[in-house]
Amino acid sequence: xxxxxxxxxxxxxxxxxxxxxxxxxxxxxxxxxxxxxxALAAALVQAAEVKGLRKxxxxxxxxxxxxxxxxxxxxxxxxxxxxxxxxxxxxxxVMAFSINVGAYASETLRAAILSVPKGQMEAxxxxxxxxxxxxxxxxxxxxxxxxxxxxxxxxxxxxxxxSLAANITVLEMFMATQRIAARTYExxxxxxxxxxxxxxxxxxxxxxxxxGEKRLDKAGRMTGKPVTGRGGVIxxx
Amino acid sequence: xxxxxxxxxxxxxxxxxxxxxIEVGKGDVVVxxxxxxxxxxxxxxxxxxxxxxxxxxxxxxxxxxxxxKAQKREIREARLHTxxxxxxxxxxxxxxxxxxxxxxxxxxRKIPKKQADEIGKKALDKVGLSDRYDYYPQQLSGGQxxxxxxxxxxxxxxxxxxxxxPTSALDPELIGDVLTVMKKLAEEGTTMVIVTHEMSFAKEVxxxxxxxxxxxxxxxxxxxxxxxxxxEERTRQFLRRVLREIDYYI
Numbered sequence: 001x002x003x004x005x006x007x008x009x010x011x012x013x014x015x016x017x018x019x020x021x022x023x024x025x026x027x028x029x030x031x032x033x034x035x036x037x038x039a040l041a042a043a044l045v046q047a048a049e050v051k052g053l054r055k056x057x058x059x060x061x062x063x064x065x066x067x068x069x070x071x072x073x074x075x076x077x078x079x080x081x082x083x084x085x086x087x088x089x090x091x092x093x094v095m096a097f098s099i100n101v102g103a104y105a106s107e108t109l110r111a112a113i114l115s116v117p118k119g120q121m122e123a124x125x126x127x128x129x130x131x132x133x134x135x136x137x138x139x140x141x142x143x144x145x146x147x148x149x150x151x152x153x154x155x156x157x158x159x160x161x162x163s164l165a166a167n168i169t170v171l172e173m174f175m176a177t178q179r180i181a182a183r184t185y186e187x188x189x190x191x192x193x194x195x196x197x198x199x200x201x202x203x204x205x206x207x208x209x210x211x212g213e214k215r216l217d218k219a220g221r222m223t224g225k226p227v228t229g230r231g232g233v234i235x236x237x
Numbered sequence: 238x239x240x241x242x243x244x245x246x247x248x249x250x251x252x253x254x255x256x257x258x259i260e261v262g263k264g265d266v267v268v269x270x271x272x273x274x275x276x277x278x279x280x281x282x283x284x285x286x287x288x289x290x291x292x293x294x295x296x297x298x299x300x301x302x303x304x305x306k307a308q309k310r311e312i313r314e315a316r317l318h319t320x321x322x323x324x325x326x327x328x329x330x331x332x333x334x335x336x337x338x339x340x341x342x343x344x345x346r347k348i349p350k351k352q353a354d355e356i357g358k359k360a361l362d363k364v365g366l367s368d369r370y371d372y373y374p375q376q377l378s379g380g381q382x383x384x385x386x387x388x389x390x391x392x393x394x395x396x397x398x399x400x401x402x403p404t405s406a407l408d409p410e411l412i413g414d415v416l417t418v419m420k421k422l423a424e425e426g427t428t429m430v431i432v433t434h435e436m437s438f439a440k441e442v443x444x445x446x447x448x449x450x451x452x453x454x455x456x457x458x459x460x461x462x463x464x465x466x467x468x469e470e471r472t473r474q475f476l477r478r479v480l481r482e483i484d485y486y487i
Contacts, residue, residue, distance in 0.1 A: 126285060
């Protein structure tokens with residue numbers, strides 16, 4: 001490796017990491033948090049079979065999963081102004097990413113809610129709880145444990161997807177790299193460098209996921225495997 | 238004290254209950270017997286609104302509810318006065334044994350946590366689980382789980398407890414513990430409606446036995462009348478078959 005290249009790489013490292021810290025990470029956290037709220041709402045109205053809303057949630061998931069994230073970003077940032085809705089680049093990116101990740105995460109959550117044996121719901125009713133109490137106290141705590149790895153998958157995906165925000169003028173890690181690459185004519189090294197930084201971020205998240213799973217295991221004691229009981233009824237042992 | 242009248246229920250056009258009447262007096266133990274598919278479990282589930290009946294009335298201690306058109310408020314009110322024990326226990330898997338029992342007291346009946354804990358511990362003591370308060374369902378045997386289920390149903394001091402085949406999912410050697418607990422409850426004067434296949438238990442503990450087949454009550458009476466000298470041919474057939482099955486076990 002030439003000295004010049006080494007110099008570029010060391011100098012650019014900070015210049016790439018800085019927008020990573022002040023843009024990529026906040027963008028990811030904010031989008032994921034809002035996305036989770038959307039996902040929870042979309043999953044719950046489907047699990048509860050709320051008429052109308054259930055259909056709306058299905059439509060939302062269908063739309064978002066069926067169109068490219070890049071197209072969604074363009075519609076929100078470049079398209080909406082013509083309808084009179086003008087958003088800054090960062091809020092537009094947050095909006096696009098939360099709507100997008102919400103659709104995927106809602107499916108993860110919905111499946112997790114369905115995986116909680118239905119009998120507990122009935123037992124909850126018989127014990128005198130109402131629907132929201134059963135959901136909040138019994139079903140969701142168990143569902144979140146099941147959904148946890150899947151949701152982390154979405155989060156890790158989102159970290160990398162934020163690079164698409166460069167297309168709508170958000171100065172995040174990837175755009176910073178592009179600029180340096182254009183200046184120095186070292187695309188190979190620089191794009192490898194930014195890739196490495198993304199990889200490190202996701203590595204941290206992977207470790208976090210492992211730690212979280214361990215904690216949940218301890219908290220829920222749900223280490224058992226589902227077994228088929230007599231009469232073909234699935235129960236947990 | 239508890240009465241259901243003219244219960245009808247069909248699943249996808251198949252009639253499962255064709256006008257069933259059950260009457261339960263205070264302190265009575267009523268056992269419902271019948272071959273599988275006779276509608277006994279469905280009847281029990283309709284009585285607690287887990288299944289919506291197409292027609293029928295429930296009268297619980299003077300409160301009359303239309304089983305087909307019950308309002309949410311009425312259903313909740315009725316459920317606050319009944320307990321239900323499931324075949325598969327249906328314990329809350331993220332809660333300890335004690336929390337399983339107190340959940341309905343704290344969240345459903347707004348009893349202060351401290352007081353609920355006391356009631357819960359008493360209920361668990363009663364079913365012989367005083368050393369298992371903090372165990373999660375997965376750490377308990379089937380028999381223990383079902384006894385937690387019974388404690389959960391008993392704790393709120395309901396007017397009647399429904400048992401839906403409480404021993405059918407258990408290993409034979411664990412059935413005895415559960416039946417002992419149920420017998421104890423019966424002796425204390427708990428009003429119970431029990432769907433079961435345990436013939437000797439029915440004979441010993443029941444005040445009234447209903448025999449159901451094909452969605453109707455074929456025969457009812459004291460255990461003596463129904464189990465020892467049944468009048469109906471269908472009852473006799475059923476008993477012959479069941480008793481022979483028991484021979485196989487021996």
